[in-house]
Amino acid sequence: MKRLRDLARAAGDAALQLTLPLFDQIAPVPVRAPASRPVPPATTEGGTPAAHTPGISRRLTRLGGHPVEYELRRSRRRTIGFCVDDSGLRVTAPRWVGIAEIDSALSAKEAWILRKLVEWREHAGRRERLAVRWEDGGTVAFLGRTLTMRIDAGARGVAVDNDILRIGLPAQADAGQLKNAVQAWMQTQARAVFRERLPIYSERLGAAPTQLRLSSARTRWGSCAPDGSIRLNWRLVHFPIEIIDYVVVHELAHLKEMNHGPDFWATVQSLLPEFDTARQQLKQFPDDLTLS
Numbered sequence: 001m002k003r004l005r006d007l008a009r010a011a012g013d014a015a016l017q018l019t020l021p022l023f024d025q026i027a028p029v030p031v032r033a034p035a036s037r038p039v040p041p042a043t044t045e046g047g048t049p050a051a052h053t054p055g056i057s058r059r060l061t062r063l064g065g066h067p068v069e070y071e072l073r074r075s076r077r078r079t080i081g082f083c084v085d086d087s088g089l090r091v092t093a094p095r096w097v098g099i100a101e102i103d104s105a106l107s108a109k110e111a112w113i114l115r116k117l118v119e120w121r122e123h124a125g126r127r128e129r130l131a132v133r134w135e136d137g138g139t140v141a142f143l144g145r146t147l148t149m150r151i152d153a154g155a156r157g158v159a160v161d162n163d164i165l166r167i168g169l170p171a172q173a174d175a176g177q178l179k180n181a182v183q184a185w186m187q188t189q190a191r192a193v194f195r196e197r198l199p200i201y202s203e204r205l206g207a208a209p210t211q212l213r214l215s216s217a218r219t220r221w222g223s224c225a226p227d228g229s230i231r232l233n234w235r236l237v238h239f240p241i242e243i244i245d246y247v248v249v250h251e252l253a254h255l256k257e258m259n260h261g262p263d264f265w266a267t268v269q270s271l272l273p274e275f276d277t278a279r280q281q282l283k284q285f286p287d288d289l290t291l292s
């Protein structure tokens with residue numbers, strides 16, 4: 001597990017994009033047509049008015065035995081709608097629908113709502129864990145190792161010194177300066193590592209990319225274009241060399257097979273017989289990025 005945690009920290013600076021859609025919605029629940037009963041104003045619903053916005057209140061219900069807070073919005077719509085995102089559960093309902101009816105609609109969608117809430121909570125936790133503290137003493141991953149950043153006004157440039165990443169910056173350097181210095185260094189290292197690994201496998205394959213470009217795409221570790229150029233994400237340099245090699249081999253194999261069919265995987269295997277271990281590790285870790 002430690003290894004996985006280190007890997008997770010590896011992409012810490014990546015501010016990885018949301019894996020989940022911006023919000024999750026489920027089919028709304030139809031409600032009865034408005035009765036001739038009086039429309040209760042939002043404030044008589046017993047919820048806490050949310051930031052004094054008319055028609056919006058915060059309420060508490062129980063789903064699957066768990067207390068679940070949600071935001072209730074009254075609207076002109078004719079159905080009860082549900083939406084879960086990183087701020088929790090939102091319910092939109094016509095003004096004439098009573099709380100009991102809303103709660104029973106919530107119960108009917110209980111499994112979906114609870115699953116989505118858990119997914120979003122896990123997602124938020126993951127983002128939290130991945131965050132790098134850009135300060136003296138913070139850690140970053142480099143080639144699978146965890147390095148502790150040390151700001152050293154006496155040092156020049158950035159250099160690895162055992163488990164220390166020594167950064168030549170003034171003592172009062174802020175988080176932005178530290179991040180820029182470390183990321184620029186990581187990119188230089190990434191290019192050097194790729195330039196060293198690519199020829200090894202190119203030779204085995206008998207084909208070389210027309211061009212290597214570094215990418216900082218939020219969604220891809222690597223890609224291979226029909227013109228034979230390969231892009232590799234500089235953030236791969238956080239990972240152990242076996243994972244970098246797998247991505248290098250994967251993209252090189254696309255020079256022969258522009259697909260993910262059996263011939264493609266046979267090519268990958270011929271270049272890197274143990275590729276599947278690295279592939280599984282890469283899959284497990286950053287669910288935010290993919291290969292193409």
Ligand SMILES: [Zn+2]
Binds near residue numbers: 250254259260291
């Ligand atoms: Zn691919």
